[in-house]
Amino acid sequence: MTSEQLAWKIRRHGIEMTHLSQGSHIGAVLSVADIIAVLYNDIANVDPADPKMPDRDRIILSKGHAGAAIYAALAEKGFFKVEELKTHYADGSRLSGHVSHKGIPGVEFSTGSLGHGLSVGAGMAYGAKKDNKQHKVFVICGDGECDEGAVWEAALVANHYKLNNLVAVIDHNKMQSLDFCENTITLSPFADKWRAFGWNVIDIDGHDHDALRDAFIKAKESIDKPTVIIANTTKGKGISFMENDILWHYRFPHEGEEYNSAVAELRAQMPEGITDMYGAEESFKEVAATKEVEEQKL
Amino acid sequence: MRDTFVRTLIDIAKDDKNVHLITGDLGFGVLKPFWEQLPDQFTNAGIAEQNMTSFAAGLALQGKAVFTYSIGNFPTLRCLEQIRNDCAYHNANVKIVCVGGGFVYGSLGMSHHATEDLAIMRALPDVTVLAPGDLVEAECATRAIYQHQGTCYLRLGRGGEKRIHEKIDDFQIGKAIKIKNGEKVVIFSTGAIFDEVVDAIQSMEEHSINPALYTFPIVKPIDRAAIEECAEQYELIVTVEEHNIIGGFGSAVSEVLAELPGPRARILKIGLDDRYSSIVGSQKYLRDVYGMSAEKIVKRIQGIFCE
Ligand SMILES: Cc1ncc(C[n+]2csc(CCOP(=O)(O)OP(=O)(O)O)c2C)c(N)n1
Ligand SMILES: [Mg+2]
Numbered sequence: 001m002t003s004e005q006l007a008w009k010i011r012r013h014g015i016e017m018t019h020l021s022q023g024s025h026i027g028a029v030l031s032v033a034d035i036i037a038v039l040y041n042d043i044a045n046v047d048p049a050d051p052k053m054p055d056r057d058r059i060i061l062s063k064g065h066a067g068a069a070i071y072a073a074l075a076e077k078g079f080f081k082v083e084e085l086k087t088h089y090a091d092g093s094r095l096s097g098h099v100s101h102k103g104i105p106g107v108e109f110s111t112g113s114l115g116h117g118l119s120v121g122a123g124m125a126y127g128a129k130k131d132n133k134q135h136k137v138f139v140i141c142g143d144g145e146c147d148e149g150a151v152w153e154a155a156l157v158a159n160h161y162k163l164n165n166l167v168a169v170i171d172h173n174k175m176q177s178l179d180f181c182e183n184t185i186t187l188s189p190f191a192d193k194w195r196a197f198g199w200n201v202i203d204i205d206g207h208d209h210d211a212l213r214d215a216f217i218k219a220k221e222s223i224d225k226p227t228v229i230i231a232n233t234t235k236g237k238g239i240s241f242m243e244n245d246i247l248w249h250y251r252f253p254h255e256g257e258e259y260n261s262a263v264a265e266l267r268a269q270m271p272e273g274i275t276d277m278y279g280a281e282e283s284f285k286e287v288a289a290t291k292e293v294e295e296q297k298l
Numbered sequence: 299m300r301d302t303f304v305r306t307l308i309d310i311a312k313d314d315k316n317v318h319l320i321t322g323d324l325g326f327g328v329l330k331p332f333w334e335q336l337p338d339q340f341t342n343a344g345i346a347e348q349n350m351t352s353f354a355a356g357l358a359l360q361g362k363a364v365f366t367y368s369i370g371n372f373p374t375l376r377c378l379e380q381i382r383n384d385c386a387y388h389n390a391n392v393k394i395v396c397v398g399g400g401f402v403y404g405s406l407g408m409s410h411h412a413t414e415d416l417a418i419m420r421a422l423p424d425v426t427v428l429a430p431g432d433l434v435e436a437e438c439a440t441r442a443i444y445q446h447q448g449t450c451y452l453r454l455g456r457g458g459e460k461r462i463h464e465k466i467d468d469f470q471i472g473k474a475i476k477i478k479n480g481e482k483v484v485i486f487s488t489g490a491i492f493d494e495v496v497d498a499i500q501s502m503e504e505h506s507i508n509p510a511l512y513t514f515p516i517v518k519p520i521d522r523a524a525i526e527e528c529a530e531q532y533e534l535i536v537t538v539e540e541h542n543i544i545g546g547f548g549s550a551v552s553e554v555l556a557e558l559p560g561p562r563a564r565i566l567k568i569g570l571d572d573r574y575s576s577i578v579g580s581q582k583y584l585r586d587v588y589g590m591s592a593e594k595i596v597k598r599i600q601g602i603f604c605e
Contacts (some may be wrong), residue, residue: 023405064409089405091579092587096407102576112409113376114345144323147344177323178342184323185344250326 003209004271006076007037011238013072013085015262016278018252021089023097027236027248028066031173031206032140035231036061038212039138039169040073048078051105057135058124060109062117063142063171067099070107079106082277115148117141118168122158125166125226136220140169144176147185152197158226159198166226167219168199171206173235177249194228206231239265299436299454299490300328300397306440307365308332311339316361317444320354322347322368328397328457329367347372351380351392358390363444369398370410374419374451385449386424392450393443394419399429399453399489400540401575401584408574411584412453416488417545419451420518426471427518429453429539429547431492432462435515438469446471455490456581462496474521480510483599484532484563486525488514488547491540494585497592502599509536509599517547525554529562536566536599540590543569568598 014029040046044057061070068088075082087093094103098112111117121139128135145151158166172190174181181187194201200222204211212231219227235249236242239262253259267276308331311317319332323345333340343350347368354364366373373396374381385392396412403410419427426446430436436454443450466475474486487495492513499509510532512524528535535555537548548567555565570588577587585591589598 021405064407067407089578091583093578094576096576096578097403097405098407098409100407100576110408112407113372144345147323147346149346149348176345178321178326184342185346246326 001041002271003038003041005274006041006073007034008269008271008274009076009277010037010069010072012266012277014068015253015266017068017085017088019259020086022252023089024250025065026252027242028063029069030237030239030242031233031235032066032069032171034207034209035140035169035171035212036069036073038209040077042213043216044138045135046106048106051079055133055135058108058137060111060117060121060139061099062111062139063114063145064098064111067097070099071095074106080104114142114145115150118151118154121166122154122163125163126161128165129163136165136167138167138169140171143170143172143174143181143187146170146187155197155199162224163226164222164224168228170228170230171233172230173233175235175246179246191230198225200225200227201230202227203230204232206233207237238269299430299433299459300457302433302436303395303440303454304328304332306437308335310444311336315339316363318357318362319365319367320350322350322372324368347376348380351377352384354392355384355388355390358392359388363391365393365395367395369396370403370412371415374415378418382422386422389424389448391447393452395452395454397454397456399455401581402456404581404584405578407578408576411575413570414542415453416517416541416547420550424449426450428516429489430515431487431489431513432459434461434463434466435513438466439515442469442471453489459490460493462492471516472519472521473516474512474514474524477511477513480508482532483507483534483536484510484512484528485536485538486512486514486551487538488517489540491538491590494590494592494595495538498595501592501596507599514547517550520550520554522554525551526558529555529558532563534566534602535563536568538568538590538595540585541569542572543567544572566598566602568595
């Protein structure tokens with residue numbers, strides 16, 4: 001599988017999962033899909049056959065509301081059955097809206113309250129260094145999340161202890177919950193802030209897979225500084241009517257026009273070599289039928 | 299409940315320009331009427347609850363009546379020391395408002411399950427704690443905390459709750475509300491779980507158990523007099539809360555009961571059995587799984603009578 005194929009599948013699952021569950025945060029899932037796809041597909045040392053292997057790279061999704069993207073990536077990578085994605089949000093499910101590690105192979109850490117992940121990641125990176133471990137720690141944060149003071153406390157500590165094994169990726173989609181970041185709490189000059197905190201800063205297009213791969217490789221080569229990849233993204237990326245619209249932080253793709261055009265737009269962008277997992281409309285109904293059975297089992 | 303809260307607050311804030319609402323980047327579709335009608339009395343503090351709360355304390359100490367708003371655990375646990383030191387200890391006129399008490403955000407995961415907030419807020423001196431049970435209580439509670447000088451915590455449910463009371467004549471901080479008399483058993487309910495309690499009572503009446511019913515929209519200060527009276531009058535006091543069984547409303551009632559001399563009612567505390575939920579689902583579903591649905595409330599009470 002290529003990272004482009006995985007990113008497409010994450011988006012496709014994201015639409016299906018939020019549609020079925022009537023769940024929120026599809027905009028945030030579409031925004032981070034490419035970052036997660038490149039990380040899991042091409043960069044991180046993780047193994048579905050041995051999810052707890054001691055020298056695995058650690059990945060924390062600090063913007064836990066985009067948990068659907070992690071679940072989709074892990075399922076596609078074979079950590080658990082793709083079928084289970086349909087239980088997202090459902091009664092009795094372990095796949096909570098915000099990413100949870102309990103009983104889910106491959107999820108490193110549960111989040112949902114913003115502003116915790118980078119500190120936890122710094123702790124992991126510090127521990128790894130103490131024990132001369134070679135693995136890396138990747139933490140994916142939102143830009144609105146950077147309003148939280150704790151993010152900057154972690155930034156101080158990571159610089160102080162020269163945690164070059166820590167990589168933060170900011171999904172810099174310029175939006176948060178009610179408005180654009182700049183209309184809420186000004187972040188700019190954003191890259192300069194990180195530089196002033198002593199971090200190695202890489203500023204890229206967060207939907208460009210080559211740029212993402214390059215950035216991760218450069219980050220791994222950092223000798224004495226933690227790295228922040230500022231991934232410039234678009235909230236709702238890939239579905240025209242969801243892009244840059246705060247509504248899609250909350251709204252789910254409704255049955256009919258919304259769901260149909262979202263799927264149609266995605267299908268028009270489908271990379272070669274894969275097919276739509278949800279097939280034609282008939283097989284979608286099949287999927288919905290299995291959902292009931294699954295739920296009763298759980 | 300959240301819409302009732304916002305409507306009431308708009309009413310209050312139109313008359314009192316000193317009222318200020320601060321959100322922690324939440325309230326899409328809920329707070330909109332407020333910020334559209336009263337933009338000068340509204341601030342989005344961003345995703346930064348600790349800063350929001352201390353900022354609110356500062357603003358209050360400048361003479362404003364400040365309401366902070368967020369969901370789940372974010373306006374409370376996330377900024378606990380800011381509430382304790384900056385608001386409560388300085389008697390700052392800050393009203394902390396949470397939408398989503400209990401399992402309102404059941405599907406979103408444990409970070410969004412607000413199931414220890416009553417216990418924790420109740421443990422802070424000089425914090426008044428309210429958990430209205432229906433839309434009428436929510437409106438009264440909003441007005442009451444506005445009238446009450448000092449730090450208050452208002453725990454709301456979600457949207458779509460019912461109006462259960464017709465009206466409340468004498469809503470007072472420190473007072474429980476008697477809904478009906480009964481025999482042998484009295485149920486004390488706090489917060490939005492009230493609707494399950496009402497259903498439970500209906501179905502018990504069909505089985506000729508006739509419990510008395512009180513709501514406690516004010517968890518702190520707790521209505522001692524009502525508890526003492528019921529302890530004499532009934533054999534069993536049942537507390538129901540959408541909250542951990544430790545430290546919350548049931549504990550508050552127990553503390554009063556335990557100190558009473560002489561024979562008194564025994565207590566049954568219904569709530570979440572001291573755990574986090576790693577499984578998710580709707581509020582209704584999780585209430586049932588953790589023994590707080592109408593059906594489970596009835597079973598627990600019947601269980602005691604069959605002992
Ligand atoms: C501590 C905390 N406060 C508030 C929230 C509610 N919340 C969930 S997502 C969100 C906006 C996040 O914006 P950003 O970090 O930019 O992520 P994006 O969705 O844009 O990727 C907010 C405020 C939360 N989850 N945690
Ligand atoms: Mg953002």
